[in-house]
Amino acid sequence: MLAVDDLHCERDERVLFSGLSFEVKSGSLLQVQGANGSGKTTLLRILAGLNQDFTGNLHWQGRPRASVLTEFQQSLFYLGHAPSVNRTLTPLQNLRWFCALQGYADDEAIVAALTAQGLAGYAGIPCCQLSAGQQRRVSLARLELTAAALWILDEPFTALDRLAVAALEGRIGRHAEAGGAVVLTTHHALKTPWPLSILDLDALRPEAL
Amino acid sequence: MTRQALGLLACLRATLLRELQIAVSSPGKVVNPLMFFVIASALFPLSGRLDLAVLGSIAPGILWVTALLAVMLSMEGLFRSDFDDGTLEQLLLSPQPLYFHLLVKVLGHWLVTGLPLVVIAPLLGLLLNLPAAGYQPLILGLLLGTPTLSLVAAIGTALTVGLARSGLLLAVLILPLSIPVLVFGAGVVDTALNGLPVAGLFSLLGALLLLAASLAPLAIAASLRISVQ
Numbered sequence: 001m002l003a004v005d006d007l008h009c010e011r012d013e014r015v016l017f018s019g020l021s022f023e024v025k026s027g028s029l030l031q032v033q034g035a036n037g038s039g040k041t042t043l044l045r046i047l048a049g050l051n052q053d054f055t056g057n058l059h060w061q062g063r064p065r066a067s068v069l070t071e072f073q074q075s076l077f078y079l080g081h082a083p084s085v086n087r088t089l090t091p092l093q094n095l096r097w098f099c100a101l102q103g104y105a106d107d108e109a110i111v112a113a114l115t116a117q118g119l120a121g122y123a124g125i126p127c128c129q130l131s132a133g134q135q136r137r138v139s140l141a142r143l144e145l146t147a148a149a150l151w152i153l154d155e156p157f158t159a160l161d162r163l164a165v166a167a168l169e170g171r172i173g174r175h176a177e178a179g180g181a182v183v184l185t186t187h188h189a190l191k192t193p194w195p196l197s198i199l200d201l202d203a204l205r206p207e208a209l
Numbered sequence: 210m211t212r213q214a215l216g217l218l219a220c221l222r223a224t225l226l227r228e229l230q231i232a233v234s235s236p237g238k239v240v241n242p243l244m245f246f247v248i249a250s251a252l253f254p255l256s257g258r259l260d261l262a263v264l265g266s267i268a269p270g271i272l273w274v275t276a277l278l279a280v281m282l283s284m285e286g287l288f289r290s291d292f293d294d295g296t297l298e299q300l301l302l303s304p305q306p307l308y309f310h311l312l313v314k315v316l317g318h319w320l321v322t323g324l325p326l327v328v329i330a331p332l333l334g335l336l337l338n339l340p341a342a343g344y345q346p347l348i349l350g351l352l353l354g355t356p357t358l359s360l361v362a363a364i365g366t367a368l369t370v371g372l373a374r375s376g377l378l379l380a381v382l383i384l385p386l387s388i389p390v391l392v393f394g395a396g397v398v399d400t401a402l403n404g405l406p407v408a409g410l411f412s413l414l415g416a417l418l419l420l421a422a423s424l425a426p427l428a429i430a431a432s433l434r435i436s437v438q
Contacts, residue, residue: 050298051438073304082295086227088234093227100223101303106212126234 001026001075001150001181002047002065007056009042016042017204020056024150029176029194030183034201040185041081041154043201047183048078048152077148079156083139087128091119091138094127098142106145113144118164133159140164143171151175153184166191220305221313228317231290239321242283246326249275250333261338268337269398272347273354276326277387280355283322284362285379287315288370288433297370298437311426311433315363316356323355339398346401346411353414354394360425361386367432390417 007020016039024030024047032040045051047058049065049072058065060072085094095110114123117137127135136159143151151172157165165188172182173194190196215223232239253271254264291297300310330351331344339347365382369375397410 048302050301052434053438070304073302076302078298078302080295080298082293082298084295084299086231086290086294086296088231088290089227093230097223097227098299100215100220101299101305103220103305104212104214105219105223109212 001061003059003062004047005057005059007043007046007054007058009039009046009054011039011042011053015205017201020204022199024181024183026149026179026181027176028181029172029192029196030181030199031190031196032183032185032199032201038201038205040201044078044152044154044183044185045080048076049073050078075149077143077146077151079139079142079151079153081154081158083135084142085127085135085138087135088126090124090126091130091141092123094138095141095145099145102146109145110141113141114138116144117141133161133164136160137164140168143175149180151180151182151184153182155185155187157186157188217306217309221309224310224313225317228314229321232317232321238283238286239325242279242322243325243329245282246275246279247329247333249278251336254337265338265340266402268334268339269343269347269395269402271337272330272333272339273351273391273395273398276330276351276355277358277384277391279326280323280358281362281380281383281387284318284359284366285376287318287363287366288436292370292436297433301433301437307430308426311363311429312422315359315425315429318363319356319359323359326355327351340402342404343398343402346397346407349411350394350397350414353411353418354390357390357414357418357421358387360421361390364425364428364432367429367436369436370433371436390414393417 002024004023005021008018009016022030032043034040042051046054049069060068060075065072085091091114092107092110095113096105096107099105099110111123114120117140119134119137119141122130122134127138130138140156153172156168160168169190169192172184173192176182176194250271253259288297291300301307327348330347334344334347362379362383365379366375368382369379372378393410393413397407397414400410401407
């Protein structure tokens with residue numbers, strides 16, 4: 001799906017990674033590992049297309065990403081550190097806008113997604129009245145509402161309780177099983193039945209620091 | 210299944226609706242610029258022994274400068290919460306045409322912050338002894354000018370959204386760019402008060418609005434991409 005070739009990124013005159021090449025294949029689960037500050041988030045943001053400050057080539061389905069940007073964005077779901085949930089709006093209002101950005105409206109699916117996240121009855125309550133974990137669940141409800149094949153998840157397990165962590169692990173595994181691809185970072189020991197490949201940024205560092 | 214595919218217009222309506230819903234749920238963002246406009250304009254008659262006729266003659270300038278400052282103050286919040294909560298990244302990564310979504314977002318923001326200024330300006334005109342001939346050009350001028358100011362200010366907001374304290378920097382960036390609107394906007398009222406034809410000045414204000422509406426979204430999009438990096 002997404003092929004990365006000879007990626008090089010510096011930040012504040014420090015080389016984060018250099019000569020990095022790998023491919024995210026359909027049905028694969030890739031965990032990016034590394035110590036704090038090793039560039040995991042930077043790598044994910046480069047993959048998603050938010051960070052342009054790098055050299056190297058990115059190919060989407062065999063073609064340069066810049067030439068198929070809209071197709072790429074249609075197939076991408078990105079979850080960053082922040083939950084992408086407006087605190088003054090309700091979960092329903094937040095997710096309606098998310099669906100509109102995907103080009104559709106479907107209130108039933110939104111309510112079903114919220115219910116699956118254990119938020120039945122919270123659809124009309126402003127998000128600022130929800131706990132951090134619940135806001136995170138509103139954010140994760142979007143996984144059910146996107147048709148994207150490639151998921152890029154930055155620390156998706158933050159603030160979740162044990163049951164929600166297990167549910168999300170299952171959901172990630174099912175997505176890979178269905179032919180999707182997931183790239184994620186986490187400091188949590190991922191338990192999933194689906195085979196997991198690991199990209200360790202510390203081991204790839206050009207010279208030991 | 211109740212899934213409905215939405216066309217571009219319906220998607221844009223969702224962005225507009227979201228902007229209005231945010232304004233309804235945090236009314237301070239709407240009321241504060243309006244209060245600033247009222248209070249700042251009301252300070253001028255209190256600031257000295259101004260002759261009523263003199264006050265009336267400088268009223269267009271006072272109203273336009275305070276409206277400009279009120280718009281600028283209100284714009285700081287345009288992308289702030291979206292930047293903080295990550296929504297901005299979602300907008301930048303969505304397959305939707307960013308240009309139109311940004312245009313609609315600024316429009317939504319103007320509807321809740323700029324339009325109330327236009328509505329209340331005649332009352333402040335009364336307070337400042339604006340002669341009767343000045344009201345129509347004042348309202349029409351503000352109606353054409355404040356969206357332009359919002360669009361220009363949105364560029365500065367987009368550039369500074371990544372900074373912790375952007376208030377004064379925003380003013381330094383934006384105020385010089387607002388001068389043409391101010392000159393023609395206040396000029397249109399002055400010209401009308403002197404009994405001269407104003408159609409040409411209105412055309413210039415309209416042209417500035419069209420120019421800003423067509424080019425500002427590109428600059429806003431580029432600035433946002435820099436800010437999220």
